[in-house]
Amino acid sequence: MKKTNILFVLILAILALPACDRYYNQRPPDYPNTKWVSTDPDIYFVVKDSAPYHNEGELKMADGEIIRISLIFDYGSGVSFIDLDTAGQEGNIITGYLLTGDCKFSETKLIVNIRKSDTNTVFDPSLKQIVFAREDLASFPKLS
Numbered sequence: 017m018k019k020t021n022i023l024f025v026l027i028l029a030i031l032a033l034p035a036c037d038r039y040y041n042q043r044p045p046d047y048p049n050t051k052w053v054s055t056d057p058d059i060y061f062v063v064k065d066s067a068p069y070h071n072e073g074e075l076k077m078a079d080g081e082i083i084r085i086s087l088i089f090d091y092g093s094g095v096s097f098i099d100l101d102t103a104g105q106e107g108n109i110i111t112g113y114l115l116t117g118d119c120k121f122s123e124t125k126l127i128v129n130i131r132k133s134d135t136n137t138v139f140d141p142s143l144k145q146i147v148f149a150r151e152d153l154a155s156f157p158k159l160s
Contacts, residue, residue, distance in 0.1 A: 041106040052148040
């Protein structure tokens with residue numbers, strides 16, 4: 017009887033584990049074929065249907081310079097902005113981080129509260145939050 021109860025609890029725990037991701041179906045990668053746009057600073061990234069967890073976009077600097085970026089969402093509410101032109105790996109350390117932040121998700125908006133900015137020359141040090149609005153790619157020309 018005791019073994020049956022333990023087995024029942026284990027099966028219940030295994031079935032409940034997927035429910036532990038409280039942000040499931042809320043992050044931008046859960047909305048394929050969308051473009052997420054911020055005007056301050058001027059950033060966008062695209063979630064393609066073919067690779068929803070490979071989110072690439074661009075950061076436009078005040079001087080017109082374009083920095084290619086990728087946003088990596090973790091399984092919680094965190095996000096990391098990576099500079100694709102300087103990204104690399106040194107041992108177990110990934111380099112090229114621009115900033116990390118905590119997100120508030122909704123169907124149409126992503127709010128990133130900046131946790132750490134690694135490159136103050138890229139982002140204004142006084143920047144505390146970045147707000148993205150979702151746009152469906154159906155209303156844009158097809159991206160390659």
